[in-house]
């Protein structure tokens with residue numbers, strides 16, 4: 001099937017901003033939790049400047065709830081698909097995900113059918 005992009009550029013920009021906001025909100029919350037955990041009962045404060053931004057990112061993610069963590073991952077993946085021009089297409093069957101579904105959950109990876117199968121049988 002041809003992956004034709006039916007979404008308008010302006011619409012995509014709007015969704016991207018929305019996704020970034022959701023992501024920032026989740027991360028801001030976890031960074032507060034991270035800062036709080038670091039200030040409790042540890043000898044010596046870790047030198048965050050020494051840590052790669054990636055491992056810092058991982059540490060921050062550890063403070064997220066499983067739901068938030070998987071949402072941040074989903075959002076990252078959605079942003080990546082946006083860059084590749086395949087946003088809004090199911091990662092499994094490559095069909096377009098319904099606009100309604102994308103509206104409710106703008107970081108959906110799969111169409112409704114595939115989502116059900118993935119949940120049943122795994123990815």
Ligand SMILES: [Zn+2]
Pocket residue numbers: 090091092093094095110111112113114115
């Ligand atoms: Zn699908």
